[in-house]
Amino acid sequence: MQGTSGATAVEVAGLIKEFGRFRALDGLDLAVEPGEVHGFLGPNGAGKSTTIRVLLGLLRADGGRIRLFGGDPWHDAVALHRRLAYVPGDVALWPNLTGGEAVDVLAAVRGGLDGRRRSALLERFELDPTKKTRTYSKGNRQKVALVAALASDAELLILDEPTSGLDPLMEAVFQECVAEITAEGRTVLLSSHLLAEVEALCDRVSIIRAGRTVQTGTLDDLRHLTHTTVDARTRAPATAIGDLPGVHNVTTGMPGGVTSTTGTDATATTTHESPGTDAGHHVRFDVDGDHLDAAMRTLAGFGITALTSSPPSLEELFLRHYGNHDDSNHDDGNHDDSAHGTRTGEPADRGPAVDTPAADAPTIGTAPESTYR
Template sequence: MAEIVKVQGLQKKFGKFQALENVTFTVGAGEVVGFIGPNGSGKSTTIRTILGIIKRDAGDVSVFDLDVWKDSLEIHKRISYVPGDVALWGSLTGGEIIDLFMKLHGGGDKAKRDHLIQRFELDPKKKAKSYSKGNRQKVGLIAALSVDSDLYIFDEPTSGLDPLMESVFQDEVEKIKHDGKAILLSSHILSEVERLADKVVIIRQGNIVETGTLDELRHLTRSTITIVTDGDASELQKVEGVHDFSQNGNKATFSADDEHVNTILLEATKLGVKKFESVPPTLEDLFMRHYEG
């Protein structure tokens, strides 16, 4: 897989505040990288550095093997970017703004533009000043998806959209991924990242705390097990690897370390298992593991 974005040891200070410290990750062609963290963790600062808007203090950042600061104009010809709050010219219509963005990028696909306007249910004849936040986001998304780019950067792109429009966005991202495009997706909607991302990068206080595929990261969290037994299920809370045990009659719910599930199953069979349900950890579980408290 060709590496489109390479971030290595990125550091950035604002005065005495260390906004980014040793941030390292890559985005490959045909790959969706979910970039997650709470407000103030460094997501937008990292993205603005990749875009050549902010100059780094240390580290190497390249896109298409070009330096993001020195070669930003060349890089921008091949990328599409949608921020979390799209600012528009109020006196222009949505359709005029989309066409302007496409023209600035070098053209675009008008048939795809019309298809996306229909899918996102946008009225392109309305003035931008009358648009809600969700409709402003739609303008940005339609413009970005209507041009052929090699890298798409989305920074909270579905902010203000309803769940139906979020689903439309996710469908469109899957299409450009299948076309071999590189996608960096920063989102607070963890289910969105979980559906789309091939790899997840979690940032906390300017540091990368986890990176890898969802399958690689899920071993770091515990599965949730619900069990109904003939015997007294309270016996299971003594088994190694069982955590957060709760019981209602012969039904018990607890979290379990994956490496101890086999032992838990063996002990459960002694009690006469009537029901056994195991739910794998979600991205939200992993995220909360780093941020709770």
């Protein structure tokens, strides 16, 4: 099913889209390789749906390079659309058609569907195709578009928050279906807010904010680029750790294990105390990926008795990028490093910026007064 002949399925560079004076997309980059499930993430209003609509030739780009299967999505819309299936985040249907009819209409405009797969999907999604779509809930309308898309043999599925309104059982069915599709070597661009969904399905993710890409890569890459939380007990007080580069949010505890940290970091794992009465000194800090080695060497000098390290959770990754909701979008560059550590335990504002594709992209660390919490 990989007729893409190795070409990038989606290639967007420097995409600009303006609505009147409002610049919705401001130099956005996105690349989806054949066969991968690519997560497309960003806060509300970041421009995810606008990007998708430009990719579908529904909106005309004002600048940048956009290639879909190597073609121009505006001029070659019809030919390109034979190779993809699309599920919008809010499915509008013709109220006087039944769900089954709507599935067929949506599939027919793409070139048909596999009848057996259609009935299997209707069953798996528990959708009654004889009901008029006006009686459907949002979740059921979503299922109509999902069945039409998943029953097709499209090479690329563009899914814009496809599971909004689905219950957890149906969400699980959806994830199974996407896994099957990936197994067939097909490509998926998945815009989503459900981090568990992204974590379960996506090979790579792109995070956008205010119309720009702020981060792209595999989930492992993103984790590596960001900080690790270290929680340790040492024989000697490890206060000097805070002087190291790349170390932030140091909290130290009193002997006996009572910590002074006020952290509300839900992602921190509990510290497993070593057996014995002398628990030593507690220290907890975040360290950037590329300074981990130096930090651990220094820490070892204080005599480690217990140690846990936790990688950043996906939530934490996103909060770092979503965190500053200043939509003016031009807060680039002014890293206020003195802010670090002033509000311990706030995951949203820890650490300096990780490497970003665009040097002037809005980054974390600029806004200690994060909207998180």
